[in-house]
Amino acid sequence: MAGPVSPSAEDSMVVIVLGASGDLAFKKTYPALFGLYKNSFLPPNTDIVGYARSHIELDEFRKRISSRIKVNNEKEQQQLKEFLAKCTYVSGSYDDAKSFKKLNDAVDDIQKRVGGYRHRVFYMALPPSVFIPASKGLREHVYTRKGNNRLIVEKPFGKDTESSKELGHALAQHWLEDEIYRIDHYLGKEMVKNLMILRFANVFFGAVWNRQYIHNVQITFKEPIGTQGRGGYFDEFGIIRDIMQNHLLQILSIVAMEKPVTLDAEDVRNEKVKVLRAIQPLTVDDVLLGQYTGSPDGKEPGYLEDKGVPKDSVTPTFAAAVFYIKSERWDGVPFILKCGKALDQQKTEIRVQFQDVAGNIYPNIARNELVVRVQPEEAVYMKFMNKKPGLSSAAVTSELDLSYAKRYQDVKIPDAYESLILDVLKGDKANFVRDDELDAAWKIFTPLLHQIEREKIKPEQYAFGSRGPAGLNAFVEKHGYRRDAGYQWTPPKI
Ligand SMILES: NC(=O)C1=CN([C@@H]2O[C@H](COP(=O)(O)OP(=O)(O)OC[C@H]3O[C@@H](n4cnc5c(N)ncnc54)[C@H](OP(=O)(O)O)[C@@H]3O)[C@@H](O)[C@H]2O)C=CC1
Numbered sequence: 001m002a003g004p005v006s007p008s009a010e011d012s013m014v015v016i017v018l019g020a021s022g023d024l025a026f027k028k029t030y031p032a033l034f035g036l037y038k039n040s041f042l043p044p045n046t047d048i049v050g051y052a053r054s055h056i057e058l059d060e061f062r063k064r065i066s067s068r069i070k071v072n073n074e075k076e077q078q079q080l081k082e083f084l085a086k087c088t089y090v091s092g093s094y095d096d097a098k099s100f101k102k103l104n105d106a107v108d109d110i111q112k113r114v115g116g117y118r119h120r121v122f123y124m125a126l127p128p129s130v131f132i133p134a135s136k137g138l139r140e141h142v143y144t145r146k147g148n149n150r151l152i153v154e155k156p157f158g159k160d161t162e163s164s165k166e167l168g169h170a171l172a173q174h175w176l177e178d179e180i181y182r183i184d185h186y187l188g189k190e191m192v193k194n195l196m197i198l199r200f201a202n203v204f205f206g207a208v209w210n211r212q213y214i215h216n217v218q219i220t221f222k223e224p225i226g227t228q229g230r231g232g233y234f235d236e237f238g239i240i241r242d243i244m245q246n247h248l249l250q251i252l253s254i255v256a257m258e259k260p261v262t263l264d265a266e267d268v269r270n271e272k273v274k275v276l277r278a279i280q281p282l283t284v285d286d287v288l289l290g291q292y293t294g295s296p297d298g299k300e301p302g303y304l305e306d307k308g309v310p311k312d313s314v315t316p317t318f319a320a321a322v323f324y325i326k327s328e329r330w331d332g333v334p335f336i337l338k339c340g341k342a343l344d345q346q347k348t349e350i351r352v353q354f355q356d357v358a359g360n361i362y363p364n365i366a367r368n369e370l371v372v373r374v375q376p377e378e379a380v381y382m383k384f385m386n387k388k389p390g391l392s393s394a395a396v397t398s399e400l401d402l403s404y405a406k407r408y409q410d411v412k413i414p415d416a417y418e419s420l421i422l423d424v425l426k427g428d429k430a431n432f433v434r435d436d437e438l439d440a441a442w443k444i445f446t447p448l449l450h451q452i453e454r455e456k457i458k459p460e461q462y463a464f465g466s467r468g469p470a471g472l473n474a475f476v477e478k479h480g481y482r483r484d485a486g487y488q489w490t491p492p493k494i
């Protein structure tokens with residue numbers, strides 16, 4: 001094929017899910033594909049072929065898929081039946097030509113029924129140790145010359161600059177960068193996708209989005225659960241690689257980037273890379289590291305009690321870090337990124353805190369804040385000073401509140417994976433990570449990660465269910481965040 005073609009109704013599309021017997025496939029990939037099917041977003045002749053090492057009977061495989069899909073009514077029950085009929089399964093290994101040829105025969109059998117182009121999407125829901133042999137086997141034996149080929153790769157994309165480059169080179173031996181879709185599922189979240197519209201389609205946000213008006217930006221990820229038996233995997237990576245280097249840094253780059261020339265994927269990603277390249281590598285002085293201990297009531301275990309975690313592990317389960325972007329727009333503005341497991345709540349948010357009012361004449365006024373809540377309960381709200389209603393003339397903090405549950409009551413927010421798989425089917429790469437973006441991201445973290453590991457830097461302890469290490473408030477205050485401790489929010493009655 002000379003280049004990518006736009007799928008038409010006569011074409012056939014096969015989504016091949018590698019690692020189809022695994023957790024990610026059942027938890028995310030198949031439910032997302034069903035979500036697209038039931039909302040008529042899958043192209044007409046789409047089939048889904050699962051591939052993994054385990055021998056699983058087709059009936060059993062379909063039962064497993066349906067056990068992870070929630071249906072709400074009879075219509076959806078019927079749609080699920082139709083969807084399952086599109087799902088088949090082939091077993092084989094990830095490093096054996098014969099197995100891949102068998103997979104190719106199965107896909108050919110499906111695609112020869114249709115007259116048009118034969119497109120293939122390969123979704124690698126696989127452990128990183130088999131990324132390279134699997135991508136090679138797919139390219140050599142299952143690649144189609146009669147349509148588009150797209151390869152979806154899941155993180156981790158390496159552990160540092162060097163290993164990420166190695167993976168990149170290995171993939172590039174067989175696949176064109178244009179065919180590779182590196183998933184960061186946070187880029188598929190509704191409120192992350194909303195960031196560019198908020199910034200570039202609103203004159204009032206655009207006008208104040210710079211160092212003159214913004215004092216600091218906080219991007220926070222909190223999870224109320226610990227590693228839950230996955231400590232063996234987690235201990236190799238730690239929270240910086242698990243969340244900060246990818247999800248939070250991606251958000252930062254969209255918050256900070258210049259307006260792209262167009263919405264074309266390359267224009268968007270060019271601007272994101274420029275932001276990452278303008279950030280200096282982190283040092284230990286820029287971070288606060290934490291590791292959780294058991295909950296005070298003894299009900300929740302500490303990190304070191306998770307099986308698979310070495311008893312003397314110093315892997316951080318919490319990290320806060322401050323980033324500065326050397327650009328005309330952002331020079332001197334701290335971007336504080338915080339993420340942790342086993343914390344007090346589930347929350348991902350972006351909090352933009354504005355500068356103090358110049359020449360202020362009112363006592364006790366708080367800084368304005370724009371908060372974009374990514375999850376849960378998606379919202380955009382603006383905290384600002386307002387006259388206290390009534391006979392008082394005091395200024396109090398109030399909010400302009402766009403809570404999605406109230407404003408968009410009939411809309412179901414799609415899962416991030418639904419949105420991203422749809423982008424792959426459409427060939428839109430704007431929400432996927434480009435190779436140079438990845439390289440720029442690793443350059444910021446690699447020296448710090450190596451130093452933490454080399455010197456076994458001990459994280460501060462924090463209790464399961466707390467807000468994080470005791471030093472957290474001092475850390476964010478030191479980097480400029482000022483909290484309005486008197487503010488009380490009253491949820492609207494829906
Ligand atoms: N549409 C909506 O849904 C709206 C919701 N609200 C709700 O109102 C409440 C207050 O809003 P908001 O100001 O945005 O959020 P919070 O008061 O939760 O957080 C404000 C900042 O203060 C920090 N903080 C929270 N608790 C403490 C503490 N005990 N000591 C020191 N620092 C703390 C937070 O840090 P950290 O992130 O680390 O916890 C965060 O950076 C929240 O529950 C919010 O969900 C308000 C307006 C609209």
Ligand SMILES: O=C1O[C@H](COP(=O)(O)O)[C@@H](O)[C@H](O)[C@H]1O
Binds near residue numbers: 185223242243
């Ligand atoms: O990538 C990851 O993300 C999840 C959190 O994702 P969310 O969509 O539920 O917010 C995190 O639990 C996991 O450790 C990490 O690898």
